[in-house]
Amino acid sequence: MPDYLETTVDKFIFKVATDRYYSAEGVWALVEGDRIRIGMTDFVQQRNGDITFAVVRSEGTALEAGDEVAAIETIKANVSLASPVSGTVAEVNPAMEMSPEVANQDPYGEGWLVVVQARDWPGDRDSLLDPRAYFELMKGQAEEEAKKL
């Protein structure tokens, strides 16, 4: 179980796991040897609401960093999530087909999207944020959204 950075905006508690990297758009990348597990952050899942459908790129798909890795549908929004890494999709979370809400319930654990066999992790990593940097960015975004409501 990772540790979390945590902040509260109004009644919403947002967590950022401290053991992985992040894109500015809220997709996390967890290193597992030469493979990278990918998912959406707690902020992204809370902001967009309960996931009704998720379409995830299939096994064997070649991806560049920035390519769409998943399309998420909620009653609030249709969200396209971009892969933070380049490589080939090695595994797809089977829960995404029938129970994508697992990404709402456990965004940093059981709610993972895909595992990518990375092609150039050191190169991709340089474009990503460490947990503290993402936390600060996310906090700002959350506070801005709270002001709009």
Place this chain on the structure above:
Amino acid sequence: MPDLPQRKVGIVACSGEELAEGTVTRLAALRVLEQLRSGDTVTICLPLFLAGGEGDRAFARFYPTIAVDGCDKRCAARATELYSGKPAASVVVSDLVSEHGLRRPEGTRRLNASGQQAVELTAGRVAGLVDQLLDGQWSRRSGSFVKAEATAQPEDAVQATCSCGSGIPIQKVDVDGRTVSLVALPLIFEQFRGDGKAPGADVAKQLLDIVRIYNPLPAGSDEAYLTALAREYAAFYSQKEAGL
């Protein structure tokens, strides 16, 4: 110095399904939340609140909350008091309707004309209360408004610097083998350290007094919380002294 959390007011509506007044509470709350005071209010979902929603309960502990109930069973007000703290204000639709000599609302799914009137009346009352609460200083210790010139109140503890920035930080603490979330604890620690209070038995008691304002503590648990707070504050203090 980081900005303090923006003051907002929580609204918890009973949404009771069995009476038209329950539907009135729901529509009135939504009217205030979406139209009348949209930037100043936050909805607290009662079922989630009852089922243990941590964010909703923490919000209702830290911010003034208005309970809007349909009838004198006052489920929203009682739930708020049970899980967070006494609501800053309580509106009961059946009382309000009586007070204004309106006919009783009818229709649980589609309110009749009296029901619509009751919605407007309730929404107006709640909006007025929101304004009062945002203008006034609500003391959680006394459960009432305090005068502006009152001497140091527990709210001063909120004026601490906070390393995590704005928002209401929550810290999970082991209390006698159980993990408990304590609202505002990091802020309270920062305030104490800022006031030059080194860890010790006396300081632990002071911490307990402040923590109690924001977090309902089970009866008979003071000793366990004292031990936990003393330990956590000592660890926090040492880390800060070591520059971590």
Place this chain on the structure above:
Amino acid sequence: MIVPCSGIGKSYGAVSREAAYILTEDARPQSTQLVALSLLVLGDAEARAAVEAQPTVTIDGCKLACAAKMVQDSGGSVARGFAVLDVYRRHRELKPQGIAELNEGGQQLAHALAEEISAVVDDLIAQDEARHHA
């Protein structure tokens, strides 16, 4: 007994409430009764007696399943739990929107949900009658 969550934060909560009304007022008024979740949780004797004595169907908006959890915690047992989210997945064209006022999609979704629950209610009653005759 029908216990909706009536959550106020999402359209799903509004659908749960509407479906409960359709069921208890139109579709199965003789064989169903609404029980307010908060009354149950806060210890109302009548509400507690009702869920203890009769099979209970919960209607939750989302997967947080507040109604199902709280009915169980309050001494009732959930004969069947529904989540609006799951029903929406089966009726993707009926996208619910609005909380104070449900859109057409939400209204239709509530009807679809009430229909599914009606079938379950009929089953539960049939099972109960069969037990009495046995």
